[in-house]
Amino acid sequence: MAVDVEANGPPVTSVLASGDLPDNLAELSADEQTLAALGYKQEFKREFSSWTTFAVSFSVMGLLPSIGTTMWYGLGYAGPAANTWGWILSVIFVLCVAMSMAELASSMPTSGGLYYAAAVLAGPKYGPLAAWITGWANWMVQVTGAPSVGYGCAGMILAVASMRNPDYVPTDWQTFLLTVFIMITQSVLSSMPTRWIANFNSVGSIVNIACLFITIIIIPAATTVTPKFQTSDFAWGIQNFTDWPDGVSVMMSFLAITWTMSGYDSSFHLSEECSNAAVATPRSIVMTALSGSVLGFILNVLIAYTIQDVGEIFESDLGQPWAAYLIQILPEPIAIAVLCMTIICAYTMGQGCMVSASRVCFAYARDDCYGIFSPLLKKVNRHTLTPVNAVWFNTLIGVLCMLLLFGGDASIAAIFSIGALAAYIAFVLPVFIKIVFVGNNFRPGPWNLGKFSVPCGIVSCIFVLVMMPIFCFPAVKGANLTADGMNWTIVVFGVPMVFVVIWFFVDAHKWFKGPKININVTYSSANVPTTEGVEVKDPALAVSDGEKDSSRKASA
Template identity: 75%
Template sequence: MTSFEGQRRESHAPPVTTVFADGDVPDHLAEMTDDEAALAALGYKQEFKREFSAWTTFAVSFAVMGLLPSIATTMWYGLGYAGPAANTWGWLLSVFFILCVAASMAELASSMPTSGGLYYASAVLAGPKYGPFAAWVTGWSNWFVQVTGAPSVDYGCAAMILAAASITNPGYIPTSYQTFLLTVLIMITHACLSSMPTLWIANFNSVGTTVNILCLLITIIIIPTATMSNPKFQPNEFAWGIQNGTDWPDSVAVLMSFLSIIWTMSGYDASFHLSEECTNAAVATPRSIVMTAGSGSVFGFILNTLIAYTIQDVPEVINSDLGQPFAAYLIQILPQNVALAVLSMTIVCAYSMGQGCMIAASRVCFAYARDDCFGIVSRPLKKINRHTLTPVNAVWFNTMIGILLLLLIFGGAAIDAIFSIGAIAAYVAFTTPIFLKIVVVGNRFRRGPWHLGAFSLPSGIAACSFVIVMLPILCFPSVRGENMTLEDMNWTVLVYGAPMVIVVVWFFVDAHKWFKGPKINIEHHMLHQDLPSVEGVEQHIEASKGDRKISDPERGSIGKASSVDLSSSVE
């Protein structure tokens, strides 16, 4: 702990592991808890209640990952592209690199535990010249994945509910209109729950995660014991073999199947966005990220391997009239009542997962609005509800955008784009600050109390290399040549690429004039000099450049956040 420890007011909260950089002392330090002081050193005042613990933060993160519903929802892109190999050695290969991404992200979270997360880190690490643009691209990409998270999960949840109805009533075939309305209803209930006070949300998600884990374990037990298939287990050659469901070579088909794994293993960043609501965030947040990614890797491999060894007919499952591969798979191997029971548990988990996605998205939206990323729309989005102390406006804004995205349901295969966006946008946002840390900052990065030590650089290189390879692959359609139709097109490039082009153009045409990256919203005692007000920070920094060279890359600045931000991450 620092020498300031004695100046802080006593608290019953767990001790916080943090270090203040020289000259980076927030005002009113004696009145702050350890967590509040650590956040103030990054330039923000405490606005949320810190009612998340390491466990409840992990609970939300694990709920957002939602292994059981994620695997069930994305079977089209795993088994459908590469067959059982996607579930076995394909999972092992891709998850190694995904763990590198998660570990490198955890380092950033320990150094800069703010709701802005990856966006804040990109601004800091890119330096004063390119920081605003790096933050702009990372922030918008991250918001795109967050705003598509709940719609994609809730779409999968609705599809499973309607598939269960088809199983019990074989004459019933769900329509696109019914799927849309049911998904919208689920989203609205999630928005209501996400508007509750922080403690209620934390407790709700803690219960949801417990149920999620129990349902996952029960499913893992039921599948090998209750299956009535003959043979009960497929030979190794089948379970680890490729069944190419695309028009591409086997190697490309396997890489394309990583979409399922990447989308499934992308919820661990939720812990980062909840760091301002977590006690001892500089330690608890990175631990939560690693716990989520590590447990997801292990349990995901177990469940996927069981599916690979018990599935009887891959094409039959993928092309089933039920319209949901996981439901078709369960009916293929289990008695109907048992299959419905497992499907019901998966639906419950999917609902919990959608709720976690909604919470994480609202925190990201609030953090970006706080720095005026959304232009004139930012004003209402950065308001905290005075009754619940949660960003209610951000919750409902994301809900409305999500409902509009669900109109893709009426475009047939176009709805697949929200899953591809979730994978691409997530890992663009995840690895941008990691890349900047490696290339721009190097060994000047100021580590937090949790770090990888000697493995930091290899982990970052592996993470960035994996994403560079996967970005174009995730835009490939499953068919090509004569088989290509508008319905079979992969619309990811348009649905993700077009908005990103618009926001980049917006930055260079107008936003660069007023968007300077994360903003200070707390008075600081920076550079051992008094600052009269938040509004005077930028002028003070400009006047101080000659004395302390704040804009030099060795110290850096990002507009109004300046030395507060960079002194906490770059030495």
């Protein structure tokens, strides 16, 4: 069971054993007290506000580039219906997931986020396994985020080149090298001090919002097709481009929506750098999900009502459906201008993904999740006070992921599927544990759902359980299914996850015990540690021994 530890403020759900308290609480700020009560010392500067935390989260979600990049998996499966009632239906469930996550963030505002929540909610017996699965699933989301966004950004840049020079056809090597270049420059920016990152992402969020609104205005105002708008029967109708029934094709199109609407967890991972984190973090999560739901629906409806030929944009020589759609309805100069705005937004989005991924990597390395690599990855750069090593480690893994590009379109598509499938597994696993095993004993933070907590959590869990197999469906089946048309998500995501689970039972369970306490703790008389097999009776001695035993996993 999770325990409640009183910091000088709202009670928090912590890995500290009942009765144990961090030393010198009175000398810490309110945010530092809350973090100390969770078992961690303050290592970052708290230079993110509620707005700048939201700015990173909104930038990571990146509505304009996300919708443009994932048209393959929305319109490409179910046609315009994916953009209209398909969006409405899916975001209802997405908002339930976001609010359930926000409740956890208020109770446990740490960089570890969902991983930490899974550990303390599952208790000392099952907590390490729950944290291990949640952590690795969440890290896979984070580490594939930047390369998938970079790949989309590179595709749009090369599409502009093709629009200007119709004889130019990009090669896989050009796409790969441009993506790597984009990721390297984003990594440099993500290695900056916290205040610089906050300011950069604040500007990036404003640019994202401005470009989104400009695009929403331009599409209906500048379209040259006649009539400007399709009928409602067309815009809300299903055009099934799969071999599955219509209903299944619409559910498959949720891949585009859930991938787009998965950036709100970034606020959770920045909570150790945010002021008043127990309130600001959950508010940022909900603000990101709500704003994304509304603005994303407006843009998607415009696309559904203005697109002329769905099949044509996927058969275009440009190789990028968003670019093909724009050139289909707008004059070429305006289409290129909108595409350039999308590229700028995609770049800031990828940089936000880098920041979020580095914080996740740091938090997991702090608890030795990465084995022999953990000491290097948990170091905070003494000049920038940011986890620079974690930034570049994720970049290296991301570049290796981009090698999937040479396996064909189906292979590279797997990094988008992972972004949705792994994300929502990580999002709801601690929610599932809270509902099934903790129940009414869960101690919420200052931001909570009250009586709607359990119903909201149940809806979230059911949604993910239903969508897990559907995200692994190929678009075609039977005689039409070939290696090129196969959905390789189950391999690219499933094989590594099977490996890490086997690793846990074979070896990692011996040394991985979940979140590690890295502060000095005053133990209660019931929890005093032992020295050389002899129980320590003197509380003062227990305090001094706390430094030697600071990595002890307190039983919850």
